[in-house]
Structure formats: structure tokens, C-alpha cells
Amino acid sequence: MPTSNQDRRIDPSMQTLRESMTIHPLLTVDDLAAYLSKPKATLYAWRTRKLGPKAVRVGGNVRYRWEDVEEWIAEHVEE
Structure with missing residues (x-):
């Protein structure tokens, strides 16, 4: 059964961002925070604790x- 995170629809602006990543593959903290719907402070905290994506x-x-973000997400899929 899908979780609420899986039920979310991807914002069209994020899809455009994703498509543009083939040219500019690095995400900023702002980009990743928007993509994950998390505050930037959370990303910085995860990084210092080695809990977030590389x-x-x-x-x-x-x-x-993107590869590291996708790998990190795949590692955190609940069964």
C-alpha cells in the first residue's frame, strides 16, 4: 500500500527542474529542500549527522x- 509520501504528485516545476538536471546535475540545498519538502536546516542537520544524502x-x-539523492531515497523505502 502506498504511503502518503508516495501519493504526493510531483510539482510541475520540480519536474522541469529534474529534466534540466541532465545539463546541470548538481542540486543546491534550496533545490533539495524543495524536492523533499523539508526545511534547509533539516538538510544541514542531516548532513552533519551523516543521515542525509551524500x-x-x-x-x-x-x-x-541526483544519483546520490535517488540512492538515499531508495535506501529509506519502508517495506
């Missing part, structure tokens, strides 16, 4: 690769 540093900025 992140990379580009200069002084935190970025996320």
Missing part, C-alpha cells in the same frame, strides 16, 4: 548529485 562541496557551497 553531499559534495563546490567551492564553499554544498551541492547534491
